[in-house]
Amino acid sequence: MPEKLQVLGSRKGLTPGLQHYTTVTVADNSGAKEAVIIGIYGYKGVLRRIPFANIADLVMVSVRKGTPEVRKQKFKAVIVRQRMPFRRPDGTWIAFEDNAVVIVNPDGTPKGTEIRGPIAKEAAERWPKVASIATMVI
Incomplete structure (x- = not known):
């Protein structure tokens, strides 16, 4: 049985970049093209507050577009890019041009074999x- 993934949830002080039911692109070659965030691991929120996630958070996604083998299925994924600008500890602000995730297996290894586009250094x-x-880490 694979060991449990360490889930830290959204880190305090970071800009909430993606929320529940956000449509994201899948950046790997696992067969999925577009997915929707349906759950955020480790998020402890307030009643009626919409959960949010940041770069490098583990989320549950439902694949909406892709090959027939992966469509209409749920997977764990890691957020690697977000459009909302976020601040790094050195003072620089980073924003990507799209919201993207990478689908991972239950043990944390990526399902695909390559990632299209850059990923954040935090991820x-x-x-x-x-x-x-x-291929590229920014």
Whole structure:
């Protein structure tokens, strides 16, 4: 049985970039093209507050567009890009041109073999197996 993933949830002080039911593009070659965030792991919120996630958070997605094998299925995914600008500890502000996730297996390894486009440095530090197949880390 695979060991449990360490889920830290949304880190305090970061800009809420993606919320519940946000449509995101899938950045890997797992067969999925577009997905919707349906759950955020580790989020402890307030009643009637919409849950949000940031870069490098683990989320549950439902695939809406892609190959017939992966459509209408739920997967765990890691957020690697977000449109909302966020601030790094060194003072720089980063914003990507789309919201993107990478689908991962229950043990944290990516389902695909390559990632299209750049991924954030925060996601690469928190998920080293995702960073190993990334072409560009910003």
